[in-house]
Amino acid sequence: MAAPAAKQEGFYDCRDAWARTIEELAENDPRIVAVVNDSVGSSKLGGFQKKFPDRLINVGIAEQNMVGVGAGLANGGRIPFVSAASCFLTGRALEQVKADIAYAGFNVKLVGQSSGVAYGELGPTHHSIEDFAWLRPLSNITMVVPADSWETAEAVKWAAAHEGPVYIRLSRMPVPDLSVEDRKFQPGKAELVRKGSDVTIIACGTMVHLAVQAAVELEAEGISARILNMATITPLDEAAISAAASETGAIVTVEEANIHGGLGGAVAEHTSANLPVPIERMGFPGFVPTGSVEWLFDHFGLTAAGIARSARKAIGRKRG
Amino acid sequence: MLKNDLVDTIREKALWMRRRAFTMVYDAQLGHPGGDFSAIDIIATLYFGVMRYDPKKPDMPERDRFIMSKGHATGALYTALCAAGYYPEDWLKTYMQPQSKLNGHPNRNYLPGVETNTGPLGHGLPVALGIAIAGQMTNSDYRTFVLTGDGELQEGSNWEAAMSAGNRKLGKFTLIVDRNRLQQGMGTEETNGLDPLDDKFRAFGWDVEVVDGHDVGALVNALSEPPGGRSKPLCIIANTIKGKGVSFMENKASWHHGVPNAEQYDIAMEELV
Known part of the structure; x- marks a missing residue:
């Protein structure tokens, strides 16, 4: 794994906001489940797993199956958040994302972790810099890239309430909270x-x-x-x-x-x-x-x- | 219904499905009739002898699910859903026509009764697995059935799902393999062999039954839940004949997506009685 960036005052890893928010949402909505590919730690879902051990489905290192299972869980009335390193989630399982999620239109939330070049020295196999180009034509997947912890939490809350496929792209690079007055998360709005x-x-x-x-x-x-x-x-x-x-x-x-x-x-x-x-x-x-x-x-x-x-x-x- | 009556009913439905599917393919001059015919007895048994569903409530949460992983065999799926009452027979006439709800591969957003969009091979089993896991998580009573081709099992995604299903002990999950031993170009065993397929699934933690995929009585028995249920997923290897029911089509890989001319159509209709 890449060395963690030096801790800077006022900078936060958005994965923490994601993890906090998904746990809160899951408390109130039993339909919310998490699906991972041996990515509990990198998705910061350890807390979720402790609270809801039966609602975390770890398919192992098997991204195609992971995304397909997500579609099936939605068919079965669950609200799955499929969380994995975005390079593998979008790259390895691209056809499942296309056919099972976008084309079939299932209510699945894909959460790409450690996106961009967050894995630094691990190199291009582990970078996810192609995901925008791969997913943009799958236009019924709402693609959200939060800029800070606040927006991450808001995007996750919105995704849980929204009926339809969503891709949330998170980093692991700490970022400061933006200073904007009267913020309201509006998908599709700059x-x-x-x-x-x-x-x-x-x-x-x-x-x-x-x-x-x-x-x-x-x-x-x-x-x-x-x-x-x-x-x-x-x-x-x-x-x-x-x-x-x-x-x-x-x-x-x-x-x-x-x-x-x-x-x-x-x-x-x-x-x-x-x-x-x-x-x-x-x-x-x-x-x-x-x-x-x-x-x-x-x-x-x-x-x-x-x-x-x-x-x-x-x-x-x-x-x- | 007495067992014999049930078998007769399923056979009748299967005959109607073969005739109707072949007519659809003939009219469209498109389709996959070989794989339709190997799968039809299996699908007819599921819809008319095994599954619980209500075509008036296609989204009923407690419905049994059928996932057609070999999505190219739409002749078999669309005729089954029509016979089951999901939509009128008129719709079948639009098969593959512009703007039809009956696309070359099924789309759940176009047609009631279609559980997921399939077409690219190796997608149905993982999605079906997710449905079965949802059922297990919620203590639901529904069963999940998925039909794959045999050549399709060369796709690795199936084995990801097979491993996961075995580990999860999903007793309400049933995979039926349409084992016609032919893929689009040649035999499965001369392409990338699957045997011993039963041992493979057993090793992945599944119960396995091998049946004649055209023996409706045997299919009913294999697909019915035993008293007390199962503690493992079930893989039914259904030995089938590609093109079953029409003499010149049987066991011919060329009928994977071959389409009939007028003379062939007439001969087939004479044989399918």
Whole structure:
């Protein structure tokens, strides 16, 4: 396993919020069950297992069966949360996700843990940076990428109440809570984290707090950057993207994912067809070299300074 | 119903299903008639001799479930659901036509009575396992039946599910293997052999019964729950004949997805009486 990131004051692993919330929900709804592939620990479901030993189904290291079992549990009236490292959940079981969950439309919640490059030095076999591109065309799966602990808890609560397939993508990288007034989790809606008029930075998951830092840096130079937390990748908030394009004229997308087919791809699809503006897509271009998460973020410019650099570049590409 | 009457009823239904399925395939010039015919006696036995269900309440929680893992054999499944009363016979005429509810592989969102979407092989057993686990967790009385092809068992996902089912001692879970020994191109044993299939399932913690998959009486016996129930999942290896019932189709891999011309259709209809 990757070495845990150094503990930083005010930074939290969203898996803790997930685990707390699923335990609370399960207390009140006996239909909620968890399905894992020998992933109790990495899913932080030890507490759930203690409280509800009969409601945790560990199929062992068998992802295809795990996802199929999830569909069957939904057929049997349960509300299954299928939780596993997102690289194996979405990659190994992709056909089950497509046919048994998306196409069949079962009320199953897929929870991808330790997504992106959270496994750092373990390398691309254990990274999950392709999941956005794999799951985006399965458009009846609501795909949610929480940016902090609060949003994680809200997304899990919403998913439990929502009738239909959901994919929640979590990291294991500690992130700070975002500072947004009167927050309300709205699936399919971008969250305006910061107002701005010169450029819009659209980020998700672990990248949102870095985008906020970039905006602070840019403000010192007199650049007003709007920050959108695009926690829902599917369905995409196209209205917020259109507004960003028409009102700020330049966009930066930032995701802990492959830039092909992910958030940046989705934003570019929408703007190129409707309101073409300069876009800088930040993320990973493909398989990444060996390195810690911190090194990888730095190497690929996924830092406040790197995001600010992309913002300046996007602004520089505006016409006129 | 007396056993003999029950067997006669099932045979009648199976005959109707074969004739109707073959007509669907002939009209559409599409389908998988070989696998339809190897499976029809099994499916007819389930729907008309074994399972508890109410076609007026397809979502009834306590219904017995049937999962058609060999989803390509829609001729067998769609005629069974129609005969069971889930939808009118008119619907069968739309088989594989544009916008039809009767897709080439079953979709639960299109048709009542379809428990899950199948088509890609190796999907039915894991989903059925989940249904059986849900039943076990809630102390429900329903039984879960899943029919796989034999060639389909070359998919590894089946063995993930088989291992899990054996370990969970799911006594209300029954797998029927349509053992016609032919996959789409050639024999199972010359492709990637499955024998000894019974030993494989026993080793995975299952009870195993081997029956003639066209002997309706034997199927009724094998599929009926013994007094006191079971403490392990049950695998019924049903030895079948691909294309069963039509002389020129029997045991021919080419009828996996072969479709009849007019002359062949007429001969088949003369034989299926």
